[in-house]
Amino acid sequence: MPQAVRTAIVGTGHRAQLFTEGLAKRDGYDVVALCDPNSVRMAFHNRMLLAAGRRTAHLWPPARYDEMLRVERVELVVVTSVDATHDRYIEAALRAGVRVICEKPITTDAVKAQSILDTVRETGGSLSVAYNYRFNPVHRRVRQLLADGAIGTVHSVHFEWMLDVSHGADYFRRWHRDKSNSGGLMVHKASHHFDLVNWWLGAEPHTVYARGQLAFYGPGPEHGYARDYVRAHGSSAADDDPFALQLADNATMRDLYLDAEGEDGYYRDRNVFAPGVSIEDDMAVLVSYDTGATMTYHLTAYSPAEGYRVMFNGSGGRLELNVEESTFTSITLRPLWSEPVDHTVDHEHEGHGGADPRVLAALLDGEQTEGAEVADARQAALALVTGLAANRSFETGLPVRTADILKL
Template structure:
């Protein structure tokens, strides 16, 4: 039985870790404590999990007294490095939500601390565990299309999911590093994992033209906004029990508004990005993210020496995929054949990825042939593309990864 302490008691922590540990994995895992700077939120998590563990008002005191085997970090991204490093220095392994951190200095500090303390950091990339993504990995691993030469990857966030990043703490780069760090780190890790190569150089462009200061009719937050009845982005924080309890009823502690205006002048992250990446084995990637699409999903093309893979996943309320969940996977080879690979749609959060990731984390497996469980270096290399992209957009030039992230140990590529 492993023991776990949690730092950061928001919605992701509750649904992804706390409730599953308390219910589905109670025979192999136990929560021994929780800490969040907002004590009301921590107490709510404690109640939802049936009690049985204390709430602390100090992280250091929690680790010292509860003595967990593992600390789970699910705080605002900007604080990940603090808790990851402190936990390792106090003798704990760490499971951290993606992204591992938000800039290269914090990333290097985590890698150094892991090497120095001998503890381990696991980064939760649920896309690796999504059955659709795993099937693509198997096809690549089997050399069905030969050596990978290039990748074209387009990701769409609809105006339900996408807009939410612009009303929450993610809207400030100082908190999240922008969508290229907070969101795209999943996508970059997926490509690193497919290629089994490391990123070398990045060039990027980004804009903020849909959200932010594009509308004069705006307020501070939806709850008190004068345009509630006319704004298509109105978010009723009191309507859903989870957001009401976790955020509206906890505002008195920290003053955090979960329903900030998506057209605020405070927003400084991009809503459209485009970048190019050169990898260590010679492969190239073009990538784009749109945070204001009518539908949600991605398009992926993988070009190899012996053919091409095309993969698509879509769902949404409008457009050609209205009300549907679409997985399409096709292989084109040099014999002019088109091969359709049927991959069933799997239910559950993130296309079934969360459930499978949790089983790996808490129950383990005898083997991991697809290398789905990610470590700190995987986290660093996915982060690094985002770090370099942010720097490229700021400085107007391509950026070398080796100038940002320092390898503290020798690792086979």
């Protein structure tokens, strides 16, 4: 029997749980090392390994990452740390001949993205990026219909994504609120959506024009929701605030964040209307693609409900995807000159619409999911470049060519 793959997980927060649990279930993998600045969060993941009947992993601080790769004879690194820290871990692993699985986005700015791409090319190493939305059965159905020519040549896409005042607000409570950590929602969140469109259309983004604003969260707006506190825990002003996250009410939140604060001052429950927000919450983007198609895209992070709508206009008709999270999904094909046809498939509710277990099986078992494949480094950079160009367009007020951002 082949030896289990010696695996390290870097960044042992919330998302890493998917990988800790998934790796622990698979005999073909051995989690030998965890790397994070916070020992309380690493201990949480070690308890997960023990609960799954596996041995605990050695704990390493980020400053000793290169040494960890060598001493632990790491063969696979899973990178699930804060977005802006990914590049360092990816590149050192690739240079050490170690395979990398990284959470999206691969990084947060153009300089780091170019450096990652160049390192992949120089080393010939393996970098897979967990763009899980591709594995959602609803999204695969849309891709199949488009690939089958159901609406002919796709000329344009109209895409609206709504984050509600619970999930959307979450990006304004913690590290994402600082653009230097997350790249803003154009990078952190919309790269999922831009990846879907690249993949749905088989197209690459060419030019991007965008406008973004912080319209709702942050200290400015006079909408009357703001309360006077810095973080919710221990603040009476947060007691009846619908925007407040109460860490003490949830065992995992308590273990991963509240009990870990003493080491690094990472507050998971900041006031979304307090100063220090440098990301946008309302973003409008116009993209042109190398196929000649265009997309109008809008992301809002303060909606009453969570969901998305994607409309594809083609030479043979129109395809409409409507999703209201947890309640409603429809895929409607409207061919020219004939009645609409319903192509709705069941919307799974767990793990990002059923995407998480499937992306894990693809990443760890090499399992084939019909109609979806794992994003490689170039595809991940293509998913990122629209958001990077949009961020530049926010700053300059001008259209931005993706070729001026990244050499893909």
